[in-house]
Amino acid sequence: MRTGYATLPLHGGRAPAWLFRRMVRLARALALHVLEAHGRDALLRRLSDPFWFQALGCALGFDWHSSGLTTTTTGALKEGLRGLERETGLCVAGGKGAAARRTPADLEAACAAWGTDAGALVRASRLAAKVDSAAVQDGYQIYHHAFVATREGRWCVVQQGMSDATGLARRYHWLGEGLESFVREPHAAVCCDARGETLNLVAEESARAQEALLAVARAPDRETGRLLGRLPELTLPRRHAVTAADLDPRRLRRVLLSTWERAPADFESLLLTPGLGAKALRALALVAELVHGTPASTRDPARFSFAHGGKDGTPYPVDRAVYDHTVAVLEDGLRRAPLARRERDAALRRLARFAAAEGRVTGDG
Numbered sequence: 001m002r003t004g005y006a007t008l009p010l011h012g013g014r015a016p017a018w019l020f021r022r023m024v025r026l027a028r029a030l031a032l033h034v035l036e037a038h039g040r041d042a043l044l045r046r047l048s049d050p051f052w053f054q055a056l057g058c059a060l061g062f063d064w065h066s067s068g069l070t071t072t073t074t075g076a077l078k079e080g081l082r083g084l085e086r087e088t089g090l091c092v093a094g095g096k097g098a099a100a101r102r103t104p105a106d107l108e109a110a111c112a113a114w115g116t117d118a119g120a121l122v123r124a125s126r127l128a129a130k131v132d133s134a135a136v137q138d139g140y141q142i143y144h145h146a147f148v149a150t151r152e153g154r155w156c157v158v159q160q161g162m163s164d165a166t167g168l169a170r171r172y173h174w175l176g177e178g179l180e181s182f183v184r185e186p187h188a189a190v191c192c193d194a195r196g197e198t199l200n201l202v203a204e205e206s207a208r209a210q211e212a213l214l215a216v217a218r219a220p221d222r223e224t225g226r227l228l229g230r231l232p233e234l235t236l237p238r239r240h241a242v243t244a245a246d247l248d249p250r251r252l253r254r255v256l257l258s259t260w261e262r263a264p265a266d267f268e269s270l271l272l273t274p275g276l277g278a279k280a281l282r283a284l285a286l287v288a289e290l291v292h293g294t295p296a297s298t299r300d301p302a303r304f305s306f307a308h309g310g311k312d313g314t315p316y317p318v319d320r321a322v323y324d325h326t327v328a329v330l331e332d333g334l335r336r337a338p339l340a341r342r343e344r345d346a347a348l349r350r351l352a353r354f355a356a357a358e359g360r361v362t363g364d365g
Helices: 017-038 040-047 050-059 068-081 103-114 119-135 204-218 222-229 249-262 267-271 278-292 320-336 342-356
Strands: 090-096 141-150 155-162 169-175 189-191
Touching: 017 040, 017 050, 017 068, 017 320, 040 050, 040 141, 040 155, 040 169, 050 068, 050 169, 068 090, 068 141, 068 155, 090 103, 103 119, 103 141, 119 141, 119 155, 119 169, 119 267, 119 278, 204 249, 204 267, 204 278, 249 278
Parallel strands: none
Antiparallel strands: 090 141, 141 155, 155 169, 169 189
16 A cells, blocks of 8 residues: 655645536536546545545645545535436535534435435444544544535545644544455554654554453453452553543433443444443543553554646646636536446436536535
């Protein structure tokens, strides 16, 4: 696997309307060309590749070094393919903030149109979000979650977190194809220019810690009871990013009562326990280590071209005439391409309607 890094600082402002309208059209045309030439699975693989995704954002004309590239690129792709779910067999769900919370509804609507069940896709979306917000505690708060699904039930995720301390972003890529476990080295890539202290419960070396966590979460035992009785007196291991507040006995008892009632079957089920957040999981990880001697991994999972210019003029201002010419050439190519399936003809008819009317304008910088 190719590895690398990207610096993604927080930029203020929004993508201007004149640029985002063009980004929507170009993102739609590029996606349809990939679908025509290589199919749906190939598009998922490309989106899960951080280098290809970054190049896509640059081709669309966004700032190459901005955290907004992630949110605006996925937003343009979602807007560009909106309404084409039946014809393309592809759905772009979620987004930033409130849009991320609507991911299950987006997926259920697409699956209803396809006549398929959304259950597995919704679960995959929730698990990917929970892993990067709770099981990987690296200081980056997840605020953007884009989930791309196909009619066949395949998927990829592009989600992003922000560090309040540094003002930098970290992007997480997932690919459902070939994924053996959501809780054992699940990422296709994690991109950030900085690494630091991390509680990584999905690292390969955290396997025994996961088993110990489940043992603590499933049912009380005498040792756990004794530990809870003397929590205020415990001296915490220095390698843990755990504070005294994480080990508040009353809060920890409430968490354990909740998990004991549900008795999660596996670590994935534990992560999906309602109300089990990052703080509670940190506390459980430490309790499991103290009871069973199973430290969790602290390994940070992050690994370390300009077609149309950039919004902020880097490396040069967007040339609107060249941009419009690129879109026109791609859309004309789609019209001329030999299409074997009737659904592609329908997609092109819809594409013509989209191109003739101004779409809704959203985006951030």
